[in-house]
Amino acid sequence: MIKIGLLGCGNVGRIIAAHAESIQIVAVFDIIPGRAEELAALCHARAYTDFDAFMQEDFSIVVEAASVDAVRRYAEAVLRSGRDIVVLSVGALADVEFRERLIEVAGEVGKKIRIPSGAIIGLDNLKIGQISPPEKLLLRTTKPPASLGMAAGTRTEIFKGLAHDCIKLYPKNINVAVALGLAAGRDADVELWVDPGIERNIHEIFAEGDFGDIYVRVRNVPSPDNPATSYMAALSILTLLKNLENPLVVGT
Ligand SMILES: NC(=O)C1=CN([C@@H]2O[C@H](COP(=O)(O)OP(=O)(O)OC[C@H]3O[C@@H](n4cnc5c(N)ncnc54)[C@H](OP(=O)(O)O)[C@@H]3O)[C@@H](O)[C@H]2O)C=CC1
Numbered sequence: 001m002i003k004i005g006l007l008g009c010g011n012v013g014r015i016i017a018a019h020a021e022s023i024q025i026v027a028v029f030d031i032i033p034g035r036a037e038e039l040a041a042l043c044h045a046r047a048y049t050d051f052d053a054f055m056q057e058d059f060s061i062v063v064e065a066a067s068v069d070a071v072r073r074y075a076e077a078v079l080r081s082g083r084d085i086v087v088l089s090v091g092a093l094a095d096v097e098f099r100e101r102l103i104e105v106a107g108e109v110g111k112k113i114r115i116p117s118g119a120i121i122g123l124d125n126l127k128i129g130q131i132s133p134p135e136k137l138l139l140r141t142t143k144p145p146a147s148l149g150m151a152a153g154t155r156t157e158i159f160k161g162l163a164h165d166c167i168k169l170y171p172k173n174i175n176v177a178v179a180l181g182l183a184a185g186r187d188a189d190v191e192l193w194v195d196p197g198i199e200r201n202i203h204e205i206f207a208e209g210d211f212g213d214i215y216v217r218v219r220n221v222p223s224p225d226n227p228a229t230s231y232m233a234a235l236s237i238l239t240l241l242k243n244l245e246n247p248l249v250v251g252t
C-alpha cells in the first residue's frame with residue numbers, strides 16, 4: 001500500500017483521510033496544531049507542525065492540499081528528499097521562474113510533480129494543445145459569493161484576464177485555470193463571476209483549435225467544510241493515488 005505524507009489538514013485533507021482505503025497516510029503536517037492532531041487521529045498517522053520533522057517520516061509521496069504559499073515553501077525540499085509530490089494548489093506554478101526551477105529539480109532527482117485534474121474535467125485530452133496549440137482557451141468560473149468570502153446582490157464579473165494574474169488575486173479559487181494552461185500549453189483566459197443565484201461552483205471550458213471546438217461545463221458541489229473548494233478536487237486526488245501503481249493507464 002502506498003505510504004503518503006499529507007501536507008495540509010483542512011477540508012481536502014479531511015476528505016482524503018476519510019476515504020483512505022487504498023493508501024496509508026503515515027504523517028500529516030499543518031501550521032495549525034489542532035488541525036494536524038485531529039486529522040492524525042482520524043487516520044492513525046503522526047501529526048506535525050514542523051516541516052523538517054514531518055519529512056523524517058517513512059512515506060514515498062507528499063500530497064499537498066494546503067495553499068499556493070505552501071507549494072512555494074516546501075515543494076523543492078520534497079523533491080530533493082527523493083519523493084514525488086502531488087500539487088493541488090497548482091496556482092504556485094503560474095510563476096514561470098518557480099515552475100521551471102521545480103521542473104529542473106524534479107528532472108535532476110528523477111522524481112515527479114503530479115497535478116491532479118482537481119475541480120475540472122478534461123485536462124487529459126486538452127494536452128493535445130501541446131501538439132496543436134488552441135487559438136482559444138477560456139475558463140469561465142462562476143461561484144456563489146460566499147465561496148469568495150464576499151457579498152453580491154446580482155451576478156457580477158469580478159475578474160477578466162489571464163490565469164497567471166487571476167491566481168495572484170484569488171489563490172484559493174482559481175487553481176483550476178493554471179492547471180488548464182499547464183495541460184494545454186498556454187496561459188488560459190479567465191472570467192471569474194460571482195452569482196448569488198447559484199449553489200454550485202461552475203467551471204466552463206471553451207477551447208478552439210484545428211482539432212475543432214470544445215465546451216465542457218462542470219457544476220461542482222462545494223465541499224462541506226470549504227465552499228470555495230469543490231468536492232471533486234478531493235476525489236480527484238484520491239483517484240490519482242489509487243491509480244498510481246495500476247498497470248492499466250486510461251486517458252491521455
Ligand atoms: N487544483 C484544483 O482544482 C483545486 C485546488 N484547490 C486548492 O487546494 C488547497 C486545499 O484546499 P482546502 O483543503 O479546501 O483548503 P483549506 O483551507 O480547507 O485547508 C488547507 C489547510 O492547509 C493549511 N496551510 C495553508 N498554508 C500552509 C502552509 N504554508 N504550511 C502548512 N499548512 C498550511 C491551512 O491553514 P490556514 O487555514 O491557517 O491557512 C489549512 O489548514 C487550496 O490551496 C485550494 O485553493 C482547491 C480546489 C480545487
Ligand SMILES: O=C([O-])CC(=O)C(=O)O
Nearest residue numbers: 119173174175176229230
Ligand atoms: O474547487 C474549485 O471549484 C476550484 C478552486 O477552488 C480552485 O481551482 O482553486
